[in-house]
Amino acid sequence: xxxxxxxxxxxxxxxxxxxxxxxxxxxxxxxxxxxxxxxxxxxxxxxxxxxxxxxxxxxxxxxxxxxxxxxxxxxxxxxxxxxxxxxxxxxxxxxxxxxxxxxxxxxxxxxxxxxxxxxxxxxxxxxxxxxxxxxxxxxxxxxxxxxxxxxxxxxxxxxxxxxxxxxxxxxxxxxxxxxxxxxxxxxxxxxxxxxxxxxxxxxxxxxxxxxxxxxxxxxxxxxxxxxxxxxxxxxxxxxxxxxxxxxxxxxxxxxxxxxxxxxxxxxxxxxxxxxxxxxxxxxxxxxxxxxxxxxxxxxxxxxxxxxxxxxxxxxxxxxxxxxxxxxxxxxxxxxxxxxxxxxxxxxxxxxxxxxxxxxxxxxxxxxxxxxxxxxxxxxxxxxxxxxxxxxxxxxxxxxxxxxxxxxxxxxxxxxxxxxxxxxxxxxxxxxxxxxxxxxxxxxxxxxxxxxxxxxxxxxxxxxxxxxxxxxxxxxxxxxxxxxxxxxxxxxxxxxxxxxxxxxxxxxxxxxxxxxxxxxxxxxxxxxxxxxxxxxxxxxxxxxxxxxxxxxxxxxxxxxxxxxxxxxxxxxxxxxxxxxxxxxxxxxxxxxxxxxxxxxxxxxxxxxxxxx
Ligand code: AMP
Numbered sequence: 001x002x003x004x005x006x007x008x009x010x011x012x013x014x015x016x017x018x019x020x021x022x023x024x025x026x027x028x029x030x031x032x033x034x035x036x037x038x039x040x041x042x043x044x045x046x047x048x049x050x051x052x053x054x055x056x057x058x059x060x061x062x063x064x065x066x067x068x069x070x071x072x073x074x075x076x077x078x079x080x081x082x083x084x085x086x087x088x089x090x091x092x093x094x095x096x097x098x099x100x101x102x103x104x105x106x107x108x109x110x111x112x113x114x115x116x117x118x119x120x121x122x123x124x125x126x127x128x129x130x131x132x133x134x135x136x137x138x139x140x141x142x143x144x145x146x147x148x149x150x151x152x153x154x155x156x157x158x159x160x161x162x163x164x165x166x167x168x169x170x171x172x173x174x175x176x177x178x179x180x181x182x183x184x185x186x187x188x189x190x191x192x193x194x195x196x197x198x199x200x201x202x203x204x205x206x207x208x209x210x211x212x213x214x215x216x217x218x219x220x221x222x223x224x225x226x227x228x229x230x231x232x233x234x235x236x237x238x239x240x241x242x243x244x245x246x247x248x249x250x251x252x253x254x255x256x257x258x259x260x261x262x263x264x265x266x267x268x269x270x271x272x273x274x275x276x277x278x279x280x281x282x283x284x285x286x287x288x289x290x291x292x293x294x295x296x297x298x299x300x301x302x303x304x305x306x307x308x309x310x311x312x313x314x315x316x317x318x319x320x321x322x323x324x325x326x327x328x329x330x331x332x333x334x335x336x337x338x339x340x341x342x343x344x345x346x347x348x349x350x351x352x353x354x355x356x357x358x359x360x361x362x363x364x365x366x367x368x369x370x371x372x373x374x375x376x377x378x379x380x381x382x383x384x385x386x387x388x389x390x391x392x393x394x395x396x397x398x399x400x401x402x403x404x405x406x407x408x409x410x411x412x413x414x415x416x417x418x419x420x421x422x423x424x425x426x427x428x429x430x431x432x433x434x435x436x437x438x439x440x441x442x443x444x445x446x447x448x449x450x451x452x453x454x455x456x457x458x459x460x461x462x463x464x465x466x467x468x469x470x471x472x473x474x475x476x477x478x479x480x481x482x483x484x485x486x487x488x489x490x491x492x493x494x495x496x497x498x499x500x501x502x503x504x505x506x507x508x509x510x511x512x513x514x515x516x517x518x519x520x521x522x523x524x525x526x527x528x529x530x531x532x533x534x535x536x537x538x539x540x541x542x543x544x545x546x547x548x549x550x551x552x553x554x555x556x557x558x559x560x561x562x563x564x565x566x567x568x569x570x571x572x573x574x575x576x577x578x579x580x581x582x583x584x585x586x587x588x589x590x591x592x593x594x595x596x597x598x599x600x601x602x603x604x605x606x607x608x609x610x611x
Pocket of ligand 1: 021022023024025026027030049050051052053054055056308310336
């Protein structure tokens with residue numbers, strides 16, 4: 001039987017190369033788009049999630065259609081991030097490795113422009129670029145796009161989200177009118193519709209699955225916990241999945257850094273990826289993650305854009321994204337290339353309405369899951385260990401010299417005794433750690449869901465676990481939500497991850513603190529000033545039931561002494577690279593996945609005591 005890619009019209013030397021990459025059968029998007037794109041005569045809109053094989057869906061036809069005897073730019077691929085740019089370039093080079101004279105150049109910011117200019121000067125047929133750097137090179141008149149035949153806009157929704165609309169306009173204005181444009185997008189908000197209309201004539205449209213539907217290989221689960229239990233619940237979910245290789249999404253850079261540091265301190269193999277790290281630091285973290293030297297990558301939405309790592313088992317939404325569309329991007333990091341994956345959301349009872357909104361966007365129901373009990377975790381870890389023993393690779397040569405002594409030591413034990421003892425080593429320590437572990441599941445309060453039956457309203461006296469605070473600082477004072485979180489945490493010593501919703505208005509803002517922290521917050525803002533102005537916090541009168549109409553009064557006036565001398569500069573307690581380096585070092589010294597059986601017995605004891 002013929003290779004199915006040959007049947008789609010792809011030539012042998014390319015098919016041989018992709019066979020080596022393990023492509024046996026086309027993915028659905030490849031099957032449907034390759035025959036259309038191979039004609040070279042259509043504009044094209046493909047609505048497809050990341051991880052569905054769309055790079056080959058447009059890459060293979062491009063390799064068929066371009067003339068590699070000629071050495072001028074014939075195809076331009078625009079994508080949102082440097083990571084994706086490098087990934088696409090690398091994929092195209094792999095697909096074309098048996099072809100002659102193919103030249104693909106990656107053009108992206110944060111790297112030497114002179115190297116890129118040199119490569120362009122040598123001659124190139126395919127340019128893969130992020131918009132900012134591409135425009136820079138065009139403005140230097142260092143490239144000629146007058147003979148471009150194909151433009152690919154990959155992850156168009158992400159490019160627009162990142163504000164590249166004008167750059168894309170400028171870049172495309174340098175390409176010929178009659179080129180063909182192929183647009184790929186995971187979601188189809190109206191902005192993407194608009195650019196599709198603007199740049200294309202009667203495009204061939206392909207929707208993989210339902211519009212906006214998430215990848216069918218991904219299961220979505222949510223856990224309802226009290227705000228104060230969130231971190232413990234998260235750790236328990238991780239402990240319940242000993243083989244997890246996950247990406248954990250947080251809302252802010254500060255939260256990302258804090259969670260990564262807490263996890264590293266608690267003996268987990270985790271590190272942070274966010275925009276306050278230098279490119280070099282980010283590359284280092286990504287390299288470790290890709291190579292499985294890290295088990296958990298804690299990331300912000302922006303930093304995680306374009307991450308293409310296969311075999312991610314879980315995406316964990318430690319905090320739900322502000323933009324619902326971002327949930328699709330987050331969860332699309334798992335369940336790639338036909339594998340299955342789980343996307344988890346850890347929410348408090350008031351966020352269940354948001355889960356229902358996400359369900360509508362992805363066209364799929366979440367499963368409500370229970371935080372495992374301590375006993376469940378012990379059992380899972382124990383059998384994880386047994387499984388590992390079964391599959392361990394034995395270095396016969398090295399172990400041989402010790403075997404006689406080991407046999408000797410165990411001579412008086414039966415096989416059953418030996419197994420019992422061996423398993424107990426781990427089991428005992430887990431039992432010890434989890435013996436008084438509380439139930440972390442919170443009661444689901446449907447009164448807070450937006451889907452609640454008509455007439456169901458939140459009632460007095462049931463505010464959940466948060467107190468909503470009013471503060472007389474807002475965007476006019478230069479605060480974004482992240483900044484306000486930083487400032488508030490710095491001032492109060494309350495950890496960022498326990499803070500609930502933050503709502504920054506013009507001259508004031510609201511933020512939610514765990515009920516038990518509210519007194520601390522008031523005490524910390526007594527006498528506080530910001531830029532010479534008295535800072536006032538109050539329990540929000542509009543905070544909902546229970547607090548309606550009652551204010552605890554405001555606190556303010558006086559010094560704001562702690563912050564004087566300008567340590568606060570709008571960035572709050574943003575941590576600098578140093579702390580992330582520390583956790584990076586800690587993580588890397590641990591080697592691969594966190595291992596309960598290894599060297600870190602003291603570490604473990606500490607972690608469990610801390611629990
Ligand atoms: P993409 O959506 O292009 O980022 O592809 C996601 C992953 O699927 C990449 O690692 C590809 O190498 C892989 N892939 C793409 N097409 C196929 C295929 N036909 N068979 C197996 N793996 C594929």
